[in-house]
Amino acid sequence: MNEWRPTACILCECNCGIQVLLGPDGRSFEKIRGDKLHPASAGYTCNKALQLDRYQNGHTGRLTAPLRRRKDGSFEEIDWDTAIAEISARMLELGQHFGGESIFYYGGGGQGNHLGGAYAPATMAAYGMKYRSSALAQEKTGDFWVGARMAGHPMRADVEHAEVAFFIGKNPYQSHGFPRARTVLKEIAKDSARSMIVLDPVRTETAELADFHLQLRPGTDVYLLSAMAAILVRDNLIDGDWLAVHATGLEAVLPVLNAVPIDKYCAIADVDLDLVTAATHRLARAHSVAALEDLGVQMNRYSTVVSYVEKLVWILTGNVGKPGTQYAFTGLSNLGHDRGHPAGEGPRSPVAGAQIVSGLVPCNVISEEILTDHPARYRAMFIESSNPAHSLADSARMREALEALELVVVIDVAMTETARLADYVLPAPTQFEKYEATFFNFDFPRNIFHLRHPVLPAPEGVLPEPEIHARLVEAAGVLGEADYAPLRAALAQGREAFAMAFLGVLGDPARSKLAPVLLYRTLGQTLPDGAASAALLWAAAYNMVRRFPASVERAGYGTGMEAGERLFEAILAGEHGVVISEDDYAETWNRVRDGVIRLDIPELLEVVAALPDAPGDSADWPFILSAGERRAFTANTIFRDPTWRKRDAAGTLRISTTDAGRLGLTAGDLVQVTTRRGTARVPVEPTDRMRPGHLSLPNGFGLSVEDPEGAPVTTGTAPNELTSFEARDEWVGTPWHKYVPARLDTVSS
Ligand SMILES: Nc1nc2c(c(=O)[nH]1)N[C@H]1C(S)=C(S)[C@@H](COP(=O)(O)OP(=O)(O)OC[C@H]3O[C@@H](n4cnc5c(=O)[nH]c(N)nc54)[C@H](O)[C@@H]3O)O[C@H]1N2
Ligand SMILES: Nc1nc2c(c(=O)[nH]1)N[C@H]1C(S)=C(S)[C@@H](COP(=O)(O)OP(=O)(O)OC[C@H]3O[C@@H](n4cnc5c(=O)[nH]c(N)nc54)[C@H](O)[C@@H]3O)O[C@H]1N2
Ligand code: SF4
Ligand SMILES: [Mo]
Numbered sequence: 001m002n003e004w005r006p007t008a009c010i011l012c013e014c015n016c017g018i019q020v021l022l023g024p025d026g027r028s029f030e031k032i033r034g035d036k037l038h039p040a041s042a043g044y045t046c047n048k049a050l051q052l053d054r055y056q057n058g059h060t061g062r063l064t065a066p067l068r069r070r071k072d073g074s075f076e077e078i079d080w081d082t083a084i085a086e087i088s089a090r091m092l093e094l095g096q097h098f099g100g101e102s103i104f105y106y107g108g109g110g111q112g113n114h115l116g117g118a119y120a121p122a123t124m125a126a127y128g129m130k131y132r133s134s135a136l137a138q139e140k141t142g143d144f145w146v147g148a149r150m151a152g153h154p155m156r157a158d159v160e161h162a163e164v165a166f167f168i169g170k171n172p173y174q175s176h177g178f179p180r181a182r183t184v185l186k187e188i189a190k191d192s193a194r195s196m197i198v199l200d201p202v203r204t205e206t207a208e209l210a211d212f213h214l215q216l217r218p219g220t221d222v223y224l225l226s227a228m229a230a231i232l233v234r235d236n237l238i239d240g241d242w243l244a245v246h247a248t249g250l251e252a253v254l255p256v257l258n259a260v261p262i263d264k265y266c267a268i269a270d271v272d273l274d275l276v277t278a279a280t281h282r283l284a285r286a287h288s289v290a291a292l293e294d295l296g297v298q299m300n301r302y303s304t305v306v307s308y309v310e311k312l313v314w315i316l317t318g319n320v321g322k323p324g325t326q327y328a329f330t331g332l333s334n335l336g337h338d339r340g341h342p343a344g345e346g347p348r349s350p351v352a353g354a355q356i357v358s359g360l361v362p363c364n365v366i367s368e369e370i371l372t373d374h375p376a377r378y379r380a381m382f383i384e385s386s387n388p389a390h391s392l393a394d395s396a397r398m399r400e401a402l403e404a405l406e407l408v409v410v411i412d413v414a415m416t417e418t419a420r421l422a423d424y425v426l427p428a429p430t431q432f433e434k435y436e437a438t439f440f441n442f443d444f445p446r447n448i449f450h451l452r453h454p455v456l457p458a459p460e461g462v463l464p465e466p467e468i469h470a471r472l473v474e475a476a477g478v479l480g481e482a483d484y485a486p487l488r489a490a491l492a493q494g495r496e497a498f499a500m501a502f503l504g505v506l507g508d509p510a511r512s513k514l515a516p517v518l519l520y521r522t523l524g525q526t527l528p529d530g531a532a533s534a535a536l537l538w539a540a541a542y543n544m545v546r547r548f549p550a551s552v553e554r555a556g557y558g559t560g561m562e563a564g565e566r567l568f569e570a571i572l573a574g575e576h577g578v579v580i581s582e583d584d585y586a587e588t589w590n591r592v593r594d595g596v597i598r599l600d601i602p603e604l605l606e607v608v609a610a611l612p613d614a615p616g617d618s619a620d621w622p623f624i625l626s627a628g629e630r631r632a633f634t635a636n637t638i639f640r641d642p643t644w645r646k647r648d649a650a651g652t653l654r655i656s657t658t659d660a661g662r663l664g665l666t667a668g669d670l671v672q673v674t675t676r677r678g679t680a681r682v683p684v685e686p687t688d689r690m691r692p693g694h695l696s697l698p699n700g701f702g703l704s705v706e707d708p709e710g711a712p713v714t715t716g717t718a719p720n721e722l723t724s725f726e727a728r729d730e731w732v733g734t735p736w737h738k739y740v741p742a743r744l745d746t747v748s749s
Contacts, residue, residue: 006035006575009049010112010431011635014176016041017577018049019456022430026066027456029053037450037576048635051644056432056456058641061415061705063427064461075425080463080471087424088475090407094379100128101350102277103407104366104378107134107386110638113431114438115451115464116411116515117384118333118536123469125513126476130466131349131369131378135391137360139295140336141732142304143442145357149601152593155326156442158585161183161375162290162324164283165196168221168310170298170739173205175630178293179443185209191513195286197279199224200296201630202654203689212279216269218624218694219614219739222264222302225309226608227282228280228703230260232316236372237579239318246589247315249600256609257312268614271328272617284317286325295628299310300738304731308604315597321588326475328591330447330581332540332546333439343603343731350376362733363392364725366402384465385428387637389418390703390718394677394736411465414640417718428465429458439620445584450577451534466533473517476749482709483511487522491709495565498523502539514538534572540567544580551581605730621741625675627719628699628737629654635701642715651701651716652685655744656694660686672745673697678721695742696724 004019017038023030031252036043054060066083067075078086089538094102108117124132136144147154159165159178165188172181188194196210199221201421207213216224232238233254250371266273280596285287291314297306319325338358341345347356348377351366351374361369366388370378381402384458392398395417402408402421410422418584419425428434432455458464465472490501502519506512516536542564545552549559556562557570570578591597633645642649655665665671668683673695682697690696701719719737727736 002034002573004220005453006037006579007432007455008038009045009052009454010055010110011048011052012066012111012176014041014050014179014181014437015112015438016045016179017449017450018045018052020052021433022456023423026055035576038090038450039446039579040179040443040575042170042180042398044183046176046182047632050681051639051646052432054644056430058372058639058644058747059705060413060640063413063415063419063425064459065427067425071424083424083426084468086411087407088472092476094407095128098379102377102379103127103129103131103701104361104369104381105129105132105384106366106388107384108132108380109385110437111636112638113385113436114333114440115436116428116438116469116604117461118382119469119520121465122517123382123472123512125475125510126478129382129640131361132359133361133363133366135363135386136358137733138363138392138735139298141292141357141362141548142298142729142734143307144336144338145340145732146304146307146311146601146604147336148338149342149598150315151328151597152340153328153591154336155320155328155588156325157290157292158324159286159290159292162188162195162286162288164286164289166283166289166291166314167196167206167210168225168291168293168306169201169298169300170292171200171202171204171206171296171630176295177294180707191601193492193535195282197283197567199693201691212275212282213273214269214276215278215474216271217614218626219301220269221297221300222309222608222611223614224269224271224637225266226257226611227262227269227276227304228283229309229312229316230257231277231280232284232313233323234256234262235281235284236574237281238316240584242318243316246318246320246598247597249598252600252602252605253312255725256605259609283313288322289314289317290324290326291319296626296738299735301736302589302607303729303736305604308601309608311702312599312621316482320597322585326587326588327444327583327585328588329442329444330385330420330544330551330583331439331441332449332537332544332580335439337564344687355731357732362728363388364728364733364735366392367394367397367725370401370404371397376403380405380409380623382409383418383422384411387412387416387418389421390416390720391736393720393722393723393727393737394723395718396678397725400721411468416637416640426468427462428468429462432456433458433462434464435531439531439535440449441580446579446580447551447581448572448577449580451537451571451574453529453575464533465649466516466524466536467675470517470520473514479514479517479521479657483518484521487518491522491526497661499542499564501560502528513648526581531572535679537571538564538568541571548581551583551587554582584744618741621743623659623693623695625695625697625722625740625742626675626738627697627723627740629696631698634698640703640705642703648698649715650683651698653682653717654685654687654690654696656690656692657686660684663744665686665746668748672747673722674745675722675724675740675741680721682715682717682718695744
């Protein structure tokens with residue numbers, strides 16, 4: 001029977017609930033609509049979700065059999081047993097010669113799929129792998145680290161209920177980042193009692209709705225935010241009484257902010273002092289401020305310092321743990337958590353010695369960790385659900401690094417830029433052909449989780465990621481029937497007995513790391529409708545009850561073991577998503593380390609105290625290129641079929657009308673953009689939204705797929721052909737993709 005099937009959009013972290021109506025062939029997505037029963041999105045979607053058929057059924061280079069690379073670079077199909085046996089043998093061999101830590105794990109999920117990657121720690125343990133990374137280590141690790149230092153717990157902003165919404169290098173109208181973003185932005189814009197402040201060199205769709213658009217010079221946020229923090233101090237707008245109870249370290253911060261040359265810093269940022277002052281006063285006057293920083297600053301100069309000063313602004317004004325401010329969230333995973341070691345004291349990567357934050361090696365040092373004769377260099381990479389040959393800085397160097405490795409294994413749904421460089425490519429079902437979920441659960445006061453059920457069956461020849469991990473772990477010889485039997489026996493007596501037996505597993509450090517596969521092969525086999533992949537969520541639910549007992553109880557699940565079981569069963573049955581915890585805002589203080597925020601991060605405060613005058617424009621590089629802007633028709637590299645785009649099919653280079661006029665360029669003219677690392681030809685789009693001297697290219701372009709005749713067709717410019725791995729943050733190594741010095745040449749046609 002044809003019916004609307006609940007699932008979710010996989011294109012950004014919001015994962016809006018959707019419903020899909022399949023066509024008569026049982027495979028095409030005939031209709032897609034927002035799912036009103038989804039507890040966070042409540043029927044909302046943006047324009048992109050409606051194109052998801054192009055992910056599922058488009059011309060994408062879908063993989064349907066394991067592939068092995070031949071010596072000449074072409075691929076041959078092999079069967080799964082051969083693939084698993086050969087990959088396992090080669091990984092064991094590398095382990096014997098160089099140690100398992102020479103095999104690097106990258107990825108584990110994109111915007112819609114984290115469930116499979118959650119089984120990867122078992123594979124890592126089975127082969128002695130130690131180092132890993134993912135896209136988070138090229139955007140969010142600075143924010144995580146600063147958050148850990150200041151509060152010991154990550155926080156998010158309650159934009160929906162804020163009197164003042166404050167966006168720093170973030171364009172939620174296009175990129176979202178909180179539920180029902182466009183609706184919420186329009187509500188704020190309409191309400192005269194609420195305001196929006198935007199720091200962005202571009203007059204984005206969000207900036208257009210703002211009351212205060214601080215259209216700064218690219219890369220100068222650290223100056224502008226320092227000036228804002230200094231205005232708070234100078235004009236006596238900090239919340240002293242609140243800070244006395246909730247924060248320490250004010251005495252270290254005040255002298256630094258008192259010394260900030262406010263006028264000069266506003267001039268460096270090229271924003272009118274009166275406008276900065278008015279925006280700062282508006283923010284200080286508000287009952288609630290919700291602040292969201294994103295790639296515009298996280299992939300830019302001083303990114304970690306900016307994350308710090310940005311937090312000072314909302315903490316100094318008392319905007320934590322109240323409706324419409326920042327809150328510490330619950331969740332089924334540890335995403336966003338870091339130990340918060342002072343710089344230099346935490347774990348480091350083996351070759352470059354880079355700081356590891358949240359367990360992740362900075363993406364920008366990966367090529368350095370490979371292209372060296374250092375004995376501890378990585379010799380192999382295991383890549384899951386990620387396209388680093390395209391998405392990491394300096395694609396040419398990433399390709400060189402991947403080619404230099406002795407073994408590259410890729411798990412993906414499609415033949416990607418990365419898969420083409422692999423020795424083995426393992427095909428997975430799409431996100432609509434299996435149980436799937438993300439751990440992007442940051443909602444508050446009610447947090448939600450959505451285990452999506454398959455919408456259609458997977459084709460022959462593919463295996464879900466948990467099954468791939470289980471087979472690899474078994475091939476390593478570390479788990480087998482003898483390990484499963486006692487757990488299965490316990491399970492036969494009920495979940496309570498199983499829980500006791502499983503506690504025994506957790507008590508053994510070697511076996512506890514293999515727990516995902518133990519769960520998958522035991523509990524997983526007993527779950528209804530082939531939901532084996534959900535097995536790991538059983539342990540996650542128990543863990544959540546342990547970490548957030550009161551929050552889970554308030555959501556109606558009771559206490560203790562019973563709560564763990566009930567929460568898991570609710571997740572398993574809740575095809576539209578379920579509420580997993582319920583809080584009040586003050587609960588944040590139970591999560592913040594010792595209940596107080598530490599304002600003083602000495603290493604970063606030192607930088608703020610000694611900011612140099614911003615570098616002037618260099619004659620060689622008269623432009624600053626932002627490489628990777630979110631637009632109405634970009635979605636990382638999740639869609640490979642270019643026909644999903646209804647506009648901006650070529651991915652234009654945006655340029656100010658002033659610069660375009662000076663250079664005699666009109667819409668669609670081809671230009672050559674050159675950076676220190678590369679060059680590309682791209683059509684321009686003159687617009688008065690851009691500042692003179694600033695250029696912007698969209699993200700996710702430059703993918704190549706084969707046309708029906710088998711010829712490769714590349715659409716648009718791959719941004720990382722133009723970026724450099726060395727342009728990165730001093731503290732956590734995040735790239736400066738939004739600040740790429742560039743030159744333009746006209747192309748005569
Ligand atoms: N449509 C769409 N939405 C997406 C995605 C997608 O591919 N397409 N990807 C998702 C992902 S993975 C992420 S991480 C988020 C990212 O979401 P965002 O960070 O919001 O997206 P960007 O467009 O990359 O960058 C945000 C803004 O930074 C501005 N910017 C550039 N330089 C500077 C600067 O010097 N200072 C300041 N203050 N701003 C600057 C840009 O003009 C841009 O408007 O989006 C998610 N949502
Ligand atoms: N220059 C520049 N570079 C950037 C950015 C930028 O702004 N500028 N943005 C960066 C950001 S914020 C991010 S998050 C990254 C994203 O870059 P990546 O982390 O590389 O991730 P995606 O582009 O989302 O690609 C996801 C991969 O998962 C595959 N996939 C889809 N579904 C499944 C599945 O069910 N199973 C498996 N195994 N695979 C699947 C897709 O085919 C694709 O290869 O790009 C970054 N790169
Ligand atoms: S891309 Fe749009 S529809 Fe999809 S999850 Fe994000 S906001 Fe929702
Ligand atoms: Mo991202």
